[in-house]
Amino acid sequence: MAALGHTGIDLFELALGGNTFGWTSDREASFAVMDAYLDGGGNLIDTADVYSAWAEGHSGGESETMIGEWLASRGRRDDVVIATKVSQHPEFSGLSAPTVKAAAEASLRRLGTDHIDLYYAHFDDAETPLEETVGAFEELVRAGTIRAVGISNYSADRVREWFSIARREGWTVPAALQPHYNLVRRESYEADLAGVGAQENLAVMPYFALASGFLTGKYRGAEDLRGADREQMASGYVSEEGLRVVSTLEEIAAGHGVTIPTVALAWLRSRPTVAAPIASARTTAQLPALMESVRLQLGDDELAALDDVSARVPA
Numbered sequence: 001m002a003a004l005g006h007t008g009i010d011l012f013e014l015a016l017g018g019n020t021f022g023w024t025s026d027r028e029a030s031f032a033v034m035d036a037y038l039d040g041g042g043n044l045i046d047t048a049d050v051y052s053a054w055a056e057g058h059s060g061g062e063s064e065t066m067i068g069e070w071l072a073s074r075g076r077r078d079d080v081v082i083a084t085k086v087s088q089h090p091e092f093s094g095l096s097a098p099t100v101k102a103a104a105e106a107s108l109r110r111l112g113t114d115h116i117d118l119y120y121a122h123f124d125d126a127e128t129p130l131e132e133t134v135g136a137f138e139e140l141v142r143a144g145t146i147r148a149v150g151i152s153n154y155s156a157d158r159v160r161e162w163f164s165i166a167r168r169e170g171w172t173v174p175a176a177l178q179p180h181y182n183l184v185r186r187e188s189y190e191a192d193l194a195g196v197g198a199q200e201n202l203a204v205m206p207y208f209a210l211a212s213g214f215l216t217g218k219y220r221g222a223e224d225l226r227g228a229d230r231e232q233m234a235s236g237y238v239s240e241e242g243l244r245v246v247s248t249l250e251e252i253a254a255g256h257g258v259t260i261p262t263v264a265l266a267w268l269r270s271r272p273t274v275a276a277p278i279a280s281a282r283t284t285a286q287l288p289a290l291m292e293s294v295r296l297q298l299g300d301d302e303l304a305a306l307d308d309v310s311a312r313v314p315a
Contacts, residue, residue: 002275004081004118004203005175007148011044011081013269013294015205017280018047022062023055024282030066031073036284038079040291046178046205046278048085048122049092049107060089061110068112077113083176083205084111085122085152095125100136104145118176120150124158131165138171150176152207156192163200174202178278181206183215183249183264183306184242187315197273209268209277210261211237217246217260241313248309252302258292265293267306 001010016037021030034045047067053060064084071077084107087095092103107116119140121133140146151159151174159177166173177197181189185208197204210216214237249260256263261279268277281287298306 002203004148004275005201006173007175009081009117009148009175011203011276012042013276014042014265014290015044015046015083015276015278016042017207017278018045018063018067019051020063020280020282021047021051021066023052023058025066027066027069029283031070032284033281033287034067034070035074036287037281037291038076040287041294042291043079044081044083044276046083046207048088048120049103049110050085050088050090050122053088053090060091061106064107064110068110072112081117082111082113083118083120083150084116085120085150087122087125094128095121095133095136096128097132097136097139100133101139104140108145115144116146118148118150119146120152120176120178121154123153124155130158130161134162134165134171135169138166138169141172148172148175150174150178152178153180156196159193159196159200173200176275177202177204178207179204180208181268181274182209182211183245183267183310184211184237184239184313186310186313194271194273202273203275204271204273205276205278206268206274207278209279210264211242214238214242215246215249215261215264217250239313241309245306245310245313248305252298252305255302256296258296259289261289262292262296263298263302263306265290266296266298267303269293270298270303 002013004011047063050060051063052058086103092099137149179189179193249263253260253263265277268274279290
């Protein structure tokens, strides 16, 4: 198990991404995936209030609602660490104090729970003073609405500023950091955020850990992406250098008798600051490859090969 920063909360070393729930996974499939994940030892489900507002006919909150219905039907709230996020829902845009409070209350209703275990500021809000946002999160902590604070998509300087404000005021410091980080997107995290994550003992949980499906090996070119649900998100990863990463993953996977995504996630787990990569499964058939990554230990030569080939991917 991994630690959620300073909180004393233990985390399974793979977070289940909830972005597919209520979107590409219907109710039956969503419930089955969450059941299988918990039965396999998992305990961390990551979502956001905006999931899946981008889909036609959706308004945001579909994933939280699906998770809430599953929790109500299974009665396993105490077995699950629920992480969700604020700032991007169409009705709750930004991180002003009133918005944070109202968005948290809406998330609680959809999730059908009286507390959120880990609440992230999803994206930085340049229009709201950071002190106001930090204070709004502190109010939620003091009210018992949230157990831990997380930061996502912030620059290293803004993360440091958040800590500075919290310490100055005697408020709760963040416990988690959620950056965009994977084998074909390394520089933006490793250049600066990794340092502040280590310095502040943050539980780092990278999103797009499989590069929107590119690091599963199923997209080898533009023709493979055409018409796919993740076409727009995954297309930015396709390059000659990125495909060499996939080929290296494929070779290592064959040597272990596992799949490409298993190795990609195992590499992320090997990074010293990473507590739990986030990966989603549309169906239960996709889940075993993700769960196996927690058990797979890559050799030093394999890690070096992946470090080398991925370092050649343009920033």
